Structures are given as C-alpha cells and as structure tokens.
Amino acid sequence: KNEVEQSPQNLTAQEGEFITINCSYSVGISALHWLQQHPGGGIVSLFMLSSGKKKHGRLIATINIQEKHSSLHITASHPRDSAVYICAVETSGSRLTFGEGTQLTVNP
C-alpha cells in the first residue's frame, strides 16, 4: 500500500463545476503539499499546509491531521485548470513522498 493515496485517478468535469481531489496518507508528516503539473512538465507548488485550510483564488486546500486526510477543491472550474494534481507529504527533512497524481480534464 502506498504511503500517499490520491483519488480519483482521473476526473473529467464540465466548465463551472466544483471539483474535489482527495489525498490520504499513512505516515507522520510535517507538512502536505499540493502540486500542479501541466503537459510539458513544469510543476507548480499550489499549497503547503500543516493544519487547517488555505485559499488562493479559486483553489482551496484543507487538511485534517487526525484523520490523515487532505482535500483540494477547485471552484468554478475552467479548461485551463486541466492538469495533473499531485499530493505530496513531507516526512523527514527535505524528503517528499508523492501520490500517483489525479489527471483532471475540464471540458468547455
């Protein structure tokens, strides 16, 4: 069993829909990261959180440390949100353990 599990693996939505991607982990962590990767490779850090909730524009990330669970929400989704979203947990020092990613496709 992977230490970081994401669901769903693939997600297709219509423009404007509210989207949720889930991440569960089984190890002790110091922080959790949500990353976005567009086709072509570049990875962008969306959020780093160790408790509570963070919001940036249409993106919201929450974490429940007791339940070892995090969610990434996208409100009013847009085709430009189409990308792979990766959950990664920070365990010891600078090491990140990655989930397998969620491929999101938003259709116009």
Added chain:
Amino acid sequence: DTEVTQTPKHLVMGMTNKKSLKCEQHMGHRAMYWYKQKAKKPPELMFVYSYEKLSINESVPSRFSPECPNSSLLNLHLHALQPEDSALYLCASSDPGMTYEQYFGPGTRLTVT
C-alpha cells in the same frame, strides 16, 4: 526572482555519450534536488544537496553523477546511460531554514538512443 531554470529543455544522447544537465536558481535557496519522472508517474527523488553538500542519494546508479559547484547551481552529469533512463529530469530548490516548499524547474526531457 522565483524561478528555477534548467538547460537544455530537450536532450537526445547515445548510450556512449557524456552530457550534463544544468539547473540554476537565484532565490538564495540552500537545498537543491534532482528528480526523475517517467510518463504518467510521480517524480522520484534522486539526489538532494543541502548547503552544497550531498545529503541524500537514493541509490542512484553511478552513471548519474551530481555536482553542486555553488549555492545557485546544480549539475547532473550523465555517462553511459541506458534507454530506460529516458525520462523528464526535474530540478527543484527550497529554503531549509524557513520551509521545505519546493520550487521546480521546467525539466529536461532526456531521450537515450
């Protein structure tokens, strides 16, 4: 400047060639990372440099040789690679004094023929 740059963007090399990948950041970050990413898979950590010293080597074959000449620059020297080494190679940096939020470069797409 919050950018990590990587050169070249694409590289095709034969199995007997020697080549190098370069990564640069000017954010004053003192930790730098090399990752390898195969298609439709998450990045796999290869090496971590912290304060210009190699702190993590994830049992990477010796045909990959990292180098950190100064705090802004990270190289990955490649020699006698195999076709299965074809992948996207990503560099990242972070400031270990403040947070481990990692800033990623755009990657080098490597093809070994």
